[in-house]
Amino acid sequence: MTNRKKVTLPTLLKKMSDGIPITFITCYDYAMAHLVEQAQVDMVLVGDSLGMTMLGYEGTLPVTMDDMIRHTQGVRRGSPTSWLIGDMPYMSYQPSVETAIRSAGRFMAETGCDAVKLEGGVEMADRMAGIAKAGIPVMGHLGLTPQSVSSLGGFRVQGKDALRAKKIVDDAKALEEAGAFSVLLEMVPDRVCELITERAGIPIISLGSGPYAHGQLLIFHDMFGLYPRFKPKMAKVYGNAGEVILNGLRQYVAEVTGRQFPLPENWFGIPDDQLDELKRMLESGAQVSQ
Numbered sequence: 001m002t003n004r005k006k007v008t009l010p011t012l013l014k015k016m017s018d019g020i021p022i023t024f025i026t027c028y029d030y031a032m033a034h035l036v037e038q039a040q041v042d043m044v045l046v047g048d049s050l051g052m053t054m055l056g057y058e059g060t061l062p063v064t065m066d067d068m069i070r071h072t073q074g075v076r077r078g079s080p081t082s083w084l085i086g087d088m089p090y091m092s093y094q095p096s097v098e099t100a101i102r103s104a105g106r107f108m109a110e111t112g113c114d115a116v117k118l119e120g121g122v123e124m125a126d127r128m129a130g131i132a133k134a135g136i137p138v139m140g141h142l143g144l145t146p147q148s149v150s151s152l153g154g155f156r157v158q159g160k161d162a163l164r165a166k167k168i169v170d171d172a173k174a175l176e177e178a179g180a181f182s183v184l185l186e187m188v189p190d191r192v193c194e195l196i197t198e199r200a201g202i203p204i205i206s207l208g209s210g211p212y213a214h215g216q217l218l219i220f221h222d223m224f225g226l227y228p229r230f231k232p233k234m235a236k237v238y239g240n241a242g243e244v245i246l247n248g249l250r251q252y253v254a255e256v257t258g259r260q261f262p263l264p265e266n267w268f269g270i271p272d273d274q275l276d277e278l279k280r281m282l283e284s285g286a287q288v289s290q
């Protein structure tokens with residue numbers, strides 16, 4: 001582990017006011033979280049994208065609250081000092097303000113996360129306000145919101161014309177006024193993101209929305225070649241862990257097949273006298289009393 005002090009909301013707000021970009025990454029299990037912790041990433045999102053990256057679904061809608069809770073618990077154990085955000089899954093907040101508060105409360109109580117995130121603009125502002133008033137830090141998510149991908153017409157850039165961009169600018173303000181501690185903009189044009197950032201009193205985070213935000217988010221699996229279906233344009237690949245693992249697996253298969261694995265250091269022995277005794281017992285049919 002690291003000796004970093006726990007990242008808190010004041011830490012993030014100080015970075016924002018000092019003009020230091022906030023680092024943010026998705027993460028879905030203990031092993032990944034352990035690495036993210038060592039790299040001292042500021043904020044970690046257990047995204048419902050785990051439905052695609054970890055569970056192999058086509059999208060995020062089948063992900064349940066139980067899925068999110070289990071993965072977030074593992075990430076918290078691997079990354080105790082990051083500012084950890086649990087992503088509210090489909091229909092855990094849309095039905096009503098009360099549903100939203102109960103789901104957010106369960107997330108916090110059962111996982112030890114620091115905050116939750118939900119998708120949607122002004123139409124979700126009352127859920128946002130309810131959660132914030134319950135004392136739970138909550139992040140907004142605008143632009144491409146994967147839980148509404150069907151009504152958005154697919155995974156595409158949002159706010160490319162003035163009218164739609166104005167709606168995103170207004171939504172960001174509405175979420176801030178409702179009590180969001182931060183807003184994530186996914187696949188929004190860079191200069192629209194800039195206008196929102198200039199007008200915001202809370203950290204604005206970009207995922208594929210350009211350099212002008214207070215911080216950047218990337219999806220772990222896109223960064224390391226671990227998602228087999230596609231690589232989005234907004235992702236930068238920092239290493240091909242998928243290739244490293246695949247090469248290792250191919251070598252493993254070849255070594256087991258060729259009897260080069262295991263080697264003596266990979267197994268456990270029994271002393272000769274104990275083995276002789278065992279064989280005698282087996283030959284004589286002796287019964288071992290419990």
Ligand code: KIV
Nearest residue numbers: 026047048049050087
């Ligand atoms: O689920 C997720 O990882 C997300 C990001 C795409 C922002 O919500």
